[in-house]
Amino acid sequence: MITLYTIINWLLIFSYWLLIACVTLRILMKRRAVPSAMAWLLVIYILPLVGIIIYLLLGELNIGKRRYERNKAVCPSINQWIDNLKCCQQIFSTANSEVARSLFQLCAHRQGISGLRGNKIQLLTNTYETMKSLIRDISLAQRNIEIVFYIWQAGGVVDKVAEALMAAARRGVFCRLMLDSAGCVHFFCSPYPAMMRNAGVKVVEVLHVSILCVFLRRMDLRQHRKMVLIDNYISYTGSMNMVDPRYFKQKAGVGQWIDMMTRMEGPITMVMGIIYSRDWEIETGQRIQPPAENIIPFEYSNSNNTVQVIASGPGFPEGVIHQALLTAIYAAREELIITTPYLVPSDDLLHAICTAAQRGVKVQIIIPLDNDSLLVRWASRSFLSELLEAGVLIHQFEGGLLHTKSVLVDSQLSLVGTVNLDMRSLWLNFEITLVIDAKDFGSDLARVQEDYIAHSRLIDVIVWSKRPYWQRIIERLCYFLSPLL
Structure with missing residues (x-):
């Protein structure tokens, strides 16, 4: 005679293998590289149930319904911003070197904007010189400062950057600061977020790490950009997080981190501003209006460089x-x-x-x-x-x-x-x-x-x-x- 226990046992076994089959089918139906698909199949078959949970958490790019809707809503505004920028024909390059031609064609077709000329570019390879330059530019800012970092760790010279930013906000400069929740977990446990907000800096914790959000979006999706934009004209980007190398991850035993940043003056900052405004609206729902006038660097209009900026992540051209x-x-x-x-x-x-x-x-x-x-x-x-x-x-x-x-x-x-x-x-x-x-x-x-x-x-x-x-x-x-x- 079949007992209730036997029925429940068979139902659990059937449900488990049905779940395995459904996840397997989902992996196979997704358009992804074969090695990636094979790796996920190995995970779900070698680690029963645990592998399925890992896949549901990390296997697909899910930014959450609210961010997805905001991304759709911001697109017309961003496209209009780009169209307005295209009216300034003098900032766009019409020729590239032979080695760069194909790449710039790719960027123009996939992102809808050509390479820009008229930019002054400086390569910065010393973290402390970069910080000094950044502090100077923040101190001279007159209108707006937009910043995004994956990691901001208080201590050392970083505190001087924070002080310069708070001083700028107090004198009326509009300051926005986006920081990744996972990368800045220690920062958000420090007094600095409250201090900055009290000074007038809009501080936003991006992509919150929370047990409540685990099944609502992919938790290992991170805001990994590093950008500083000042007065729609000066910009920084590169590999450097906002950390003092003398204090950052010293227990890891790998020595000080060696980074590279670029400081730019010119129209490329306008394009980076478009990227920032999209990120800001997706995260906060607040729209950043484009500047009333396009900043055209006449003094650098004959510079012999062409620059393009490529952004990736949900809502941006895939791959x-x-x-x-x-x-x-x-x-x-x-x-x-x-x-x-x-x-x-x-x-x-x-x-x-x-x-x-x-x-x-x-x-x-x-x-x-x-x-x-x-x-x-x-x-x-x-x-x-x-x-x-x-x-x-x-x-x-x-x-x-x-x-x-x-x-x-x-x-x-x-x-x-x-x-x-x-x-x-x-x-x-x-x-x-x-x-x-x-x-x-x-x-x-x-x-x-x-x-x-x-x-x-x-x-x-x-x-x-x-x-x-x-x-x-x-x-x-x-x-x-x-x-x-």
Whole structure:
């Protein structure tokens, strides 16, 4: 005789396998890379129930219903803002160098705006010099300051930046500050948010980390941009978080973080302002009106550089930064230099890099010797053999955690910004990258990369091939998780 217990047991088993089948079908129906799909299938089959929960939390890009509706609502305003900017024909470039032409065509078609000329660009490689410059510009601001960072950690020189921002707000400058909830968890537990708000700074905690939001949106989606915009004319972006390297993650044992920022004056700041305004409205529901007049830098109108800014994340063109990197790599004819703290590329990027080396391009990749993420470090190692066999020169930086994200193609085309060479940056997070077509800037970036190489250890192919077998096993295990990192 069949007991109630038996019926319930069979119902639970049936429900479990039905759930497995439904999630499997959903993974297969989603348009995603095969390695990513295979990795998720392994997770849900190897980790019963736990794997399904992980997939429901992290497997799909879900920004939440409210943000999705706000993103739809802001589109007409953003398009109108871009159309108004296009009326200023003198700020748009009509020609690019041969190596940059395809990339700028891609950006123009996918983002609806061409590269801009008339910008003054300065490369900043010392965190403290960057902070001093930032404090000076904030102190001279007259109208508005917009800031977004993934990490803001109080202490050291960062407190002087905070003081300058609060002083600006007190004298009537309109100040907005967006900070990622996960990256700034210590900041939001400090007195600074209240102090800033009391001074008049609008402080917004972006993408709240909360147990109540777990099933409403994807929790590992992060606001990873780093931008400072001042008076619609001066802007900063790059890899640097708002931290003092002397105090940041000192217990991690990787040394001080080494970063790169760019300071710009000119119309590129207007485009970055459009990106910021979209992020602000998606998060807060409040609309930032475009400036009454377009800021045209006549004194730099003849500068021989062209700049494009690429933004990614929900609501922005899907995969555009990934496409930009592929286009830049395939355009290389002589030399390709890449710096990244996290090297977990997609199969397409790995193939493009190896192909560049195999067709005679001198390809060099600079990564930190020590990394703050153990899983990423081992996953990264799994790609090194294939790169080395293709002829890629891989340098391990020994002067700290090299956090700079940069690509230099033929000393002419530069990409600098917030994007790591991992799946999270390429397909998930809110990121920003500058594309700069300028020989002078390329020369400056090349000198910085040469300095990185001078403080690095070149990986020997023969020595690498003789590493212990247990290390290879760990590398391969972590490799299976690489599409999810």
